[in-house]
Amino acid sequence: MSSDWLPRTRQGQLDMAKNWASLFETNGTKWEIAAPEITIFTTKITKAEEALAIAVSSERTSSTTALVDQRFSDLVAYMRFIKQRKFYKPILSNADFVDLGLKPPKEKRSAVPTPVNRARGWVAGSIPSVIIVQWEYLDELSDDQRSNFCVRVNYGVVTEDPVAQSALTGKHYYLSEPPRSPEQLPADFSTKRRKHAIAFPAEDSGKRAWFALRVENSKGEKGPWGEMFSGIIP
Numbered sequence: 563m564s565s566d567w568l569p570r571t572r573q574g575q576l577d578m579a580k581n582w583a584s585l586f587e588t589n590g591t592k593w594e595i596a597a598p599e600i601t602i603f604t605t606k607i608t609k610a611e612e613a614l615a616i617a618v619s620s621e622r623t624s625s626t627t628a629l630v631d632q633r634f635s636d637l638v639a640y641m642r643f644i645k646q647r648k649f650y651k652p653i654l655s656n657a658d659f660v661d662l663g664l665k666p667p668k669e670k671r672s673a674v675p676t677p678v679n680r681a682r683g684w685v686a687g688s689i690p691s692v693i694i695v696q697w698e699y700l701d702e703l704s705d706d707q708r709s710n711f712c713v714r715v716n717y718g719v720v721t722e723d724p725v726a727q728s729a730l731t732g733k734h735y736y737l738s739e740p741p742r743s744p745e746q747l748p749a750d751f752s753t754k755r756r757k758h759a760i761a762f763p764a765e766d767s768g769k770r771a772w773f774a775l776r777v778e779n780s781k782g783e784k785g786p787w788g789e790m791f792s793g794i795i796p
Contacts, residue, residue: 567664568641572614572634578663579607579637582644585661593658595648596748598724602734603640610637643734647750650782674710677777677785679703681713685773685793686757691764693793696757697775700788707779712754714778716747719762719771719795731763737772744774744787752778766795 569575586593586600610633617626649662656666679701686696697713717735721727724736735749751758762771772792777785 567645568638572610572630575634575638575641576607576611576614579603579610579641582641582662583607589658593648593653594745595644599644599734599748602725602728603644606633606637606640609633640734647748674779674781674783675704675707676783677707677711677779679707679711679777679785681775681777681788683713683715683773683775683788684791688793688796690796691767692759692761693771693795694757694759695773698756699777710780711777712752712780713775714750714752714784715758715773715775716744716750717760717771717773718747718749719766719769721766721769727765731765733763733766740770740792741772741774741790744776744790747772747774747790762795769795771795 569578583600583604586595586603589595590597590600610630613626613630613633617630645664649659649664650667659666679699681697682700683695683697685693687694695715697715703711718737718741719727719733719735720738720740721736722738724738727736728734733749735747737746737748741747760771770792771794772790774790775788
């Protein structure tokens with residue numbers, strides 16, 4: 563991803579992160595940012611701020627630089643995750659982007675059909691730490707739809723302690739209980755391939771992964787959800 567939106571200095575990155583956290587307090591629900599995600603984010607801010615304070619103090623040691631690099635790398639990676647996963651939805655206005663210190667996205671003007679089609683998915687196979695998801699369109703598509711449509715796959719993994727598991731694996735798709743609706747599935751990717759292999763960390767072996775699909779066009783407009791399905795990560 564391009565980094566032109568991210569401040570170049572550590573303090574600038576920290577200030578932007580704190581501004582985001584402040585905005586999440588009032589807009590988190592509206593922007594569909596879940597409370598556990600905000601907790602993870604504020605924890606990463608605190609750790610980065612602590613490391614930076616040590617780096618400019620008399621307590622600095624030879625390992626301080628490595629600590630600062632690690633904690634800011636962790637914070638920035640999560641900011642990129644939030645930006646990509648949460649901010650490019652119709653629910654954010656141009657004013658919201660300005661408040662976040664980001665440039666509003668450019669409008670897409672191409673004449674692309676709005677998807678009303680559905681897709682059905684299932685677990686087609688697995689190998690150690692990998693689940694293979696396969697899917698099909700349930701409705702016939704026109705040539706224009708086929709060229710402009712893909713499927714968005716949302717997924718999440720159920721674990722007893724999502725925060726601890728996230729800290730262990732560096733992934734942010736964990737759920738404390740089986741999802742009641744597809745909107746609760748925190749991770750996603752889009753694909754035109756009818757069969758897709760998803761690799762999971764070894765620490766996720768034995769956990770149940772849940773999936774839901776919906777058709778999406780090249781403008782990001784989404785069709786109705788298909789039925790959720792699940793599989794055990796080998």
